[in-house]
Amino acid sequence: MNTKQVLKECSVFSALSDSELDRIASLAVEKQYEAGTTIFEEGDSAQEFFVLQEGKVALQMTFSERQGQLGRRITVDVVNKNEIVGWSAIVEPYTYTLTAVCLQKVNALSIDGSKFRRLLRDNHHIGYxxxxxxxxxxxxxxxxxxxxxxxxxxLPVKL
Amino acid sequence: MRVVLASERTQVQNLLVDVVEEEPGAVVVGQAENATKVLALVKNLRPDIAIIDSNLPYSVGMDRVALSRMSGLDIAQTICQTLPSTRVIIINNLDTQLSPEAGLGRDSQAFFSRERIAGNTAFKLQELYREVAISETPVFANVEVEAWPARKQENKQATNDAIVVGTVSIAGGLYLIGTLWLAPYGALLLLFGVVRLVFGLLRKLTVRLWRR
Structure with a gap:
C-alpha cells in the first residue's frame, strides 16, 4: 500500500485532498519494529509522529517508586492499525507523555515532527x-x- | 522445566497447557486468570518460565470495560524486573487469532513462534530457556495453530483402520477356532488380525515418538 493510501485510511488525514496528502506523504518514511521494541519513552523529545500500518502498540505510563510500592509501568491504551501514535510531536511542549511499546511486529509511517509542524503552520487548511x-x-x-x-x-505490589 | 500460565479464558489456558506439555520435561505447575494471581504464583512457585496472555485483566475481569484487560504486558515487565530468574513469554495473538472455542483439535497442532521483521520463527521452550539468559525484558511471541498436513491425516486414518481391522479379525478368528470345524480358517484369520494390530500399534508408537 502506498504512503498516500495509508494516510487516507487514517481518520486524522481523511478530510484532506490528494494534493494535501501528497505534501504530508513527502515527509513520511516507512519504519518497522519488532515485537517488544520501545518506539519512544515518556519524557523523550517528540521528534516523530507515527501512523500505524500494521500491528499493535501499548501506551504505558510510568509510576515511580513510592511509599514501598514498586515503580512500574501501567498500560493505559492500546493503539491499532490506522491509528496515530506520538501526537506530542505536533503539540507543545513537544515531549512524549507516554511510553510506546510494540506488542506485535509493527509497520508504521514516521512523519518528521519539525517539518510536519512547519507544514501545519504554513497551510491553515491542513493545520485545522x-x-x-x-x-x-x-x-x-x-x-x-x-x-x-x-x-x-x-493496587500495591510488594515482593 | 516448570511453567506458570496466565490467561483469563479457560479454553486458552487449556490450549497453552497442550502446547507446553507437548515438550518433554515441561510441566505446568500453576495457572492464573488475572495479573494479581499470576504474580503471586510466580512469587511463590518460582517457575522457570511464565507464559502470559497480553490480554489479561489486572484483578477481576470487568466485562463492560474492554480496556480493563491490558495488564499482560505490565505484569510481564514487573516479573522480569523483580524476579529475573523467571523467563517471561508474553503471547499477543490469543485474542485475535484464536476463537474463544479454540483448542488443540485432533487434526491440528499448536506451537510457539516469534515475530521477526525477517519472518516468523517457531521455537521450543527448551531452546528459548537455553538461549535467553536471565532477562529483564519479556519475550514477545505468538501461538500458531495449524492443521496437520493431509498426508499425516491419511497416515493417521490408515493406522486407526489397521487397529480396528486387526481387532475385528482377531475376534473373528477366535470365534472360528471355537467352532472347531473351521479352526484352520480361524487360525489364519487370527494370524492376519495379530499382524494388522501389531502393524497399527507400531505405527502409532513411531508417530508419537517422532512428534516428540
Missing part, C-alpha cells in the same frame, strides 16, 4: 483538519485512561 482530528484522538485517549482508572485502582 489535522489538529481537529488529533484533538479527538487525545480526548478519546483521555477517556480510555479514565476508564482504566475507574475499572482498576492501582
Amino acid at each position: 483538519e489535522v489538529l481537529k482530528e488529533t484533538i479527538k484522538v487525545v480526548a478519546s485517549r483521555l477517556d480510555d485512561t479514565r476508564q482504566v482508572l475507574i475499572s482498576e485502582r492501582l
